[in-house]
Amino acid sequence: MRATLRWAHSDLRSHRGEALFLVLATAGIVASLLLATALFGYATNPWQRVFTQARGAHVWLHTDRAADTGRLAALDGVQSVAGPYPTASTTVAVRGTRASVELRGTAERPDVGRPLLTAGHWLDAGDPDGVVLETRLARALLAQPGDTLTLPGTPRTLTVLGIADSPERRYRPGEQPGLVWAPPAAVPEPGGQVIGLRLTDPGETDYAVQRAVTVLGAGAIGQVSTWEQARAEAQGDNRLLGQVLGLFGLGALLAAGLAVHGAIGTRIRGHLRDISVLKAIGFTPGQVVRVFLLQHLAYALLGAVAAAALTQALGSRVPGRLGDAVGVWQGLPGHAVALFVVPACVVLFIGATTGLAAWRAGRVPPVPLPRPAGAQGGGLSGAARRVLGLPGLRVPVGARVRGRGARGPGVRGPGVRGPGVQASDGAGASGADASPGVRALEVRVPPALVLGWHKAFARRPRSLATVARLTLPLLLIVVAMSAWTTIDRFHSRPEQIGLPTALTVRVDAGADERGTRALLERDPGVAAAYPGVEVAALVPGQTATIALRGLGTRADPYPYALAEGRRAHGPDEAVAGQGLLDLLEVEVGDWVRMTVGDRPQILHIVGRSIEPENAGRVISTSLDTLRENDPRLEPALYQLRLHTGADPDEVAGRLTEAGHGRLDVHAVANPADGLSPLRGVVLGLVAVLALVGLIELLTAIGGTVRESERDLLALKAIGLSPRQITGITVTATACTALAAVLLAAVLGLPLAHWLIDAQGASSGIGAGIARSPSPVLLVVVGAGAVLGAAALAAVPSARAARRRLADTLSAVA
16 A cells, blocks of 8 residues: 555656646536536526415416306316406506506415515505515516505506515516506406416326316417416526536536546556556556556545535625525535535546556556557658658659750759759659659658658557547537627627517507607617517417517518528418427428417418527517408507617617607517626636646647657657757647647537527527637637647657657667
8 A cells, every 4th residue: 555655646746737637627527517506406496496385376377357267177187276366467667667567456365376475565455555566577676565656647556565476477578577466456447367277287287278278268368378388487597507517517527537538548658667567566457457546536536525615615605697596506405415416426437437547557567568660550651751761752743854945834953952842853763653854843841740740640549539539628619619609699699599679669559550650760779660569379279379479561571580481471471480380390381370369360481580589489470461360450569670889778768758658668688698697607618628628638748758759769860859859749749739629620510500509499499599600719719729739748848859868768668
């Protein structure tokens, strides 16, 4: 044991940098996986906790006032019901901030879908104007218990009594109205009613919706929302952040494992004599294996423990969503188990890859075998043979000499020599290929370049393995750069990802269309105003509702961002999001039938649009097409496209003031706003991957320097200077890095497009959102990697080239 510890200590002193990099890389990988676990827990568990404690309803049905909702309680699979509650759609405002809300008349605190109070108290029968706000709505309005809400256009006011969490769909400006619980007296003229169904089997949600629609009639149903939709919205971007962290963390773990495997293999080849001495003095193969295994397990364990301790102590203090996620995760029941299992799995994986490489050390014989005389990679190339003074190949010019004037352009005479090019007669060529009178050109390449290229790729299996290990972290860096570029494109060019407009304006019922549009387009920041409506429509089979939108007119069409097909120009033509295509199991070119109230609507899908709203469950056509089915239809909203450079907040302020309380103006939600923490995550992952790549690069440089020691005497004997010998190692390292960079670019860009588009398709936005980094950025990063590799190789190779003759003879022996 003492000899084992002394060997490990000696090896650590000679490889301090490599040990430090391995510890840091392991710490970064474990931290990434722990943060991914925290984000997954944060995305799912808070909503699940609220749903469980509130005994949430699995289905909420918005119906008209005449619907006989009492019959739903007798349906098979319905455990209990909430309501029905009268509802009214209105707008509330506080301190200049407006929001669209649904007033829900509730006499008593519900038993199913029970709001969980976080501030204030529940409704008071003695206060008919007191209300309770849903948490997300209260946060958007900056409202607290005791605040007074106004209803624009009316003299009524409401007083906030409390704030409560709810497992229902959350408030989203311009998309989903906020939820306000109020006494029935506060809803004097309800526009409909809502009822919630809690099921015995949540997996039968679609069947329950279908039965409910059959009982009530399709014309009585206004909107259907399910617990699955609410859960997906609650998870939101946190789940995506967790997936990104988990993917890159696992990729970095694989790269680190391969880097450790390569490092140990290289060190075994460089310490064959030392390993043989250990066996000669009595070390068993198992003891030799344990030397390497325990040493690298200690490095991995140190990094894993450090990462777990830092995540536990400082993770909740990280500003933004990551800190919130870690804080919530630390309070979950499975937190302690994950904090132990994730680092343990990382250490075991690194231990497994270490054991495979260390097993080779146990097979080293006590007496070293003589090295083979020939290289394993094949013979030298013609250029390399010429550099070493061996007969080489000549490239014939193809012009036969017939006199002084017969020489071709650009070919010098027999007595003239140009830089880097040598011309000779055919008589000087060897073998039967030399034809009298035929001249040839010989390109003179610096010996360092030729021999460096040969050293990099002579041993093909070993060279390909080195290139592959170095390619993996570079490939993941290319994927990370593509993710960064895609997020930037959401902000810089939102019209390319389905957000051509910046503001949504909702108007009161009965507003004059021509006057409202003229008011909007008079603003100097507004480039175009597209009138439209958005209604809920029942899909075929009556299992869910989708968003049916009519935006723009045939004369002034809405500028959809299309990923497939063409724009909707003719009658009954529409474009749909990926989420709707997946829900209905249709493709571009199919006809679909849906029901709006008691009116059927049949549309021909001619294109797939990129839809970041409503999980892509949107079908869009022109307002003219919807008016053909219902001539009384009037615009309920306007989408505003702004001039370049216009500030959306300033435009919204001017329009709100000009509308005198009749306009509800909101900024269009950009999905990238919730992905802002992803930029810091990408930077951290790139740093971890660069660290793993640096470990592999140092391993490759060390192996190249050690393998070149036996060639040092021969290179000096043929007249190469120490600078040229150094150039051989630098060139070999640069060629390896260049091959890895090119391979990472060729494989990484298609992989990044596939991963990003697959995520877009699974979220309902649809494929077609991926963007590649600019060629300039790729060239800069690739050139930096190659130049950095050459710079790292310069110092150890120069030191080896200037070694004393006795040291060189000892290394060769």
